[in-house]
Amino acid sequence: MNVWTIILLASIAVLALKLLGFLVPAAWAEKPTAARLASLLTVSLLAALIVVQSFGSARGFEVDARLPAVLVAAILFALRVPFIIVIVAAALVAAGIRAFL
């Protein structure tokens, strides 16, 4: 698959999922298991993506400047610092460590 195929397939599928919700009876929204599954699926994917993005490398698993950057981001999120500032701070921590160590 080339990049365009991946982008278009994924975009159409995500859009179709949104439209699906407009087609089925509203009572489905009240099903607690469906709501819980959708919510927990989101949580599990995001948690796994954090790990892959923090430690992923060509060799599989690697600890480097990304780990302190993510830890700083966690502290800033806990302090309710706005998203965009935390992202920039995380980038600066990793860039700083790579530049000076």
Next chain:
Amino acid sequence: MTGAQRAVRPAEVSAAIRSSFAVGLAVAAYGISFGALAVAAGLDVWQTCVLSLLMFSGGSQFALVGVLATGGTAAGGAAIASAVLLGARNSLYALRVAPMIGPGVAKRLLAGHWTIDESTAVSTGQPTLASQRAGFWWTGAIIYVGWNLTTLIGALIGDQLGDVSQYGLDAAAAAAFLGLLWPRLKQAQPIVVAIGAAVVAAMLMPVLPAGIPVLAATVVAIVVGLTNWWGTRESDIVEAEPDPMGER
């Protein structure tokens, strides 16, 4: 209703529009980080912009470029699957939003496209039908325009940067996922799932191709979700609520 009455905007509608701006502008701003990260992952500026125009769901977009960044086009199937699974919650949002939109195919198509965490959160938080509608359409419009503009700006910036890791953009991507996850960790059940999924992904990373560990980690959500381990009756309701980044 007379023309004079219609010209006066009810207080609830004004409040809904104010919420839309507060949430929408804050969220639109982080399109910059998406644009830069997408280009860093190997997409060109056009591909990055098409994602924001067509997919228009932040978590799914970050996931798609995140998996492509680590696995390349060989991980295309896993990248699509990650984006689609993360978009599954939008179906449930659409169920809740659909009654306030009313009939009309074109209107429902556009509403479907704009059904995301933030438009759902703002609209369902309003007291009257008129203010729910205002909250949905204003939030959707502000974020759609803002997200696509900032995606373009971010992609153009990312295009100029070159070496990704020198600027810490790989760490920024991890922090972005953390920021999307953070507001969802208010109860025991999602915290348990997050930790379990992180452990599964970490253990599988050295042995499975890129993208697969992320998908495998969803087993934790499915098991806990179906059995409702660590769950409470209230959590069924609370966890279904989207939590917009803009409220932080």
